[in-house]
Amino acid sequence: MKAVSKHFGHREAVSNLTLDIPAGQAMALLGPNGAGKTTSIAMMLGLTRPSRGHVRLFGADPGSVQAHTRIGVMLQGVSVPDRLTVKESLNLFRGFYPRPLPLAHLLDISGLAGDARKMAGQLSGGKTRRLQFAAAMAGDPQVLFLDEPTVGMDIGSKRQFWDTLRTFIADGRTLVLTTHDLQEADVVADRVVVMNSGRVIADATPERIKMEFGGRQVSFVAAEGQAIDGLRQWAEVQDVHTAGRHVAVLTKDSDQVVRRLILEGWDISDIMIAGGGLEEAFVRLTDQAGGPA
Amino acid sequence: MRALWSQWKADLLRTARDRRFFVLTLGMPIAFYLIFISEAGQDLKISGTFWSAYFMVSMATFGVVGSSVNTLGVRLATERKSGWVRWLRTTPLSSTGYAVAKILTQLTLSLLIVAVVFAVAHFDQGVTLSIRKWVEIFGWLWIGSVPFSALGVLIGLAGNAAQILGTLVYLTxxxxxxxxTPVQMMPKTMQEIARWMPTYRFANPAWDILEGKSVPLADVAILLAYTVLFIVAAALGQKWIDARPEM
Incomplete structure (x- = not known):
């Protein structure tokens, strides 16, 4: 994708986005709702034409049939066809591709072998997602595009699903995944692109993104006469905010901060530890980037 | 080609499981046929042919229009709303492939409807025609159903309103x-209106074949014009929908 923008009326959903996803990469597009992830995916698939800029898929038009035979797609907010069983739905998709995977294999990786004869429309939300995944895999794709694949799955299904994805990537294939779950990005991807308000605000390995976004906040009330300036010199402390006697310490290692505070006998009370929270982190990062918060 | 075949097979299977299709689209013309025929009696004649044969054509037409305009329209609207169409657009089945598969399905269903209505007329009411006439009428009703499929596609763009709009257009x-009611029995103004209806232009050649005439060119021309009109309107509508945000 090169210098791509997409407007819907006056709203700019994606703003001057440039993204190169090489073959074999597992990339997670991470961001809060409305960040422009789904629109970006839609443009990569040729579903939506960019208002400005160019999108290429395998160096060709992303809307072309040739490109589509080599990809598998799982979209958001899409139902499965009615009046077809799980098996028939999968065979429908298998019929679209020149070299489909065997039906038994698809049922196996989606864990739907026991539901093959059930009507697809009557599956639970989690199973529907798994059927959509199996359909996306039907053509033995080189690249998988998954838009928020695990929404509606319970944690057990999620873990199983992530395992399947890792097997897929280990084969040297390419994965493009959108999510607002940092853990999911961390487990599956080797590159995380963070978007907010239609812009890329970070592009790094999951480890780096976790450091950046997974920070904790340790807050407490310092007693009268307890000096707090020394905190800023601690290696594990990123930032300190004070409001009167209220102190908030931003850190990547809340355990160590608390341990030192206790062992060094700080005269403090009301100790609280809070997760950095992606949403807060997004706001923080976007502020830094000078974009609208 | 393979993708198209797969979609066509699945669509037929889905129709075969659709109770609404059998009750409304197939059941209604047959029920009407049997009711109106038994009321009129077997020997009634109209425009040079038996009423039972004339009305057989009317009801076969009625069934084909219903399946194209109403059933197809509603189904397209549902598939569009459910995001299914969007998903299909990411598979090797192109938009054109999807449309062609739908038209093929529709032609198959038209074939079935006409065959069933003809069978009922023949076996229940003893309607007999020469083989040539059967084939000609059958062929015409099959090919002539295309503009109504185009109208169905147009109605399919109407979203939530498709169900009501489809039924309304179909019945009107x-x-x-x-x-x-045969056009000959209508008041003058209604007759004039009828002449501009695609449904009349669809049924009229079949009635003419019954009488031993050939297909009037005016009917073919007007149906062609309607086809073009519906397709252009559907293409414009599609363009307008694409320009709007979908999320």
Whole structure:
């Protein structure tokens, strides 16, 4: 994708986005709702034409049939066809591709072998997602595009699903995944692109993104006469905010901060530890980037 | 080609499981046929042919229009709303492939409807025609159903309104086109209106074949014009929808 923008009326959903996803990469597009992830995916698939800029898929038009035979797609907010069983739905998709995977294999990786004869429309939300995944895999794709694949799955299904994805990537294939779950990005991807308000605000390995976004906040009330300036010199402390006697310490290692505070006998009370929270982190990062918060 | 075949097979299977299709689209013309025929009696004649044969054509037409305009329209609208169409656009089945598969399905269903209505007329009411006439009428009703598929595609763009709009258009066109009451029995103004209805232009050549005439060119021309009109309108509508945000 090169210098791509997409407007819907006056709203700019994606703003001057440039993204190169090489073959074999597992990339997670991470961001809060409305960040422009789904629109970006839609443009990569040729579903939506960019208002400005160019999108290429395998160096060709992303809307072309040739490109589509080599990809598998799982979209958001899409139902499965009615009046077809799980098996028939999968065979429908298998019929679209020149070299489909065997039906038994698809049922196996989606864990739907026991539901093959059930009507697809009557599956639970989690199973529907798994059927959509199996359909996306039907053509033995080189690249998988998954838009928020695990929404509606319970944690057990999620873990199983992530395992399947890792097997897929280990084969040297390419994965493009959108999510607002940092853990999911961390487990599956080797590159995380963070978007907010239609812009890329970070592009790094999951480890780096976790450091950046997974920070904790340790807050407490310092007693009268307890000096707090020394905190800023601690290696594990990123930032300190004070409001009167209220102190908030931003850190990547809340355990160590608390341990030192206790062992060094700080005269403090009301100790609280809070997760950095992606949403807060997004706001923080976007502020830094000078974009609208 | 493979993708198209797969989609066509699945669509037929889905129709075969659709109770609404059998009750409304197939059941209604047959029920109407049997009711109106038994009321009129077997020997009634109209425009040079038996009423039972004339009304057989009317009801076959009625059924084909219903399946194209109403059933197809509603199904397209549902598939569009459910995001299914969007998903299909990311598979090797192109938009064109999807449309062609739908038209093929529709032609198959038209074939079935016409065959069933003809069978009922033949075996229940003893309607007999020469093999040539059977084939000619059958062929015409099959090919002539295309503009109504195009109208169905257009109605399929109407989203939530497709169900009501489809039923309304289907019944209005059938009534105004003289599929229920023969045009000859209508008041003058209604007759004039009927002549502009695609339904009338669809059924009229079949009635003419019954009488031993050939297919009037005016009917073919007007149906062609309607086809172009519906397709252009559907293409414009599609363009307008694409320009709007979908999320």
């Amino acid at each position: 066109l059938s009534f105004l086109g003289g599929l229920w």
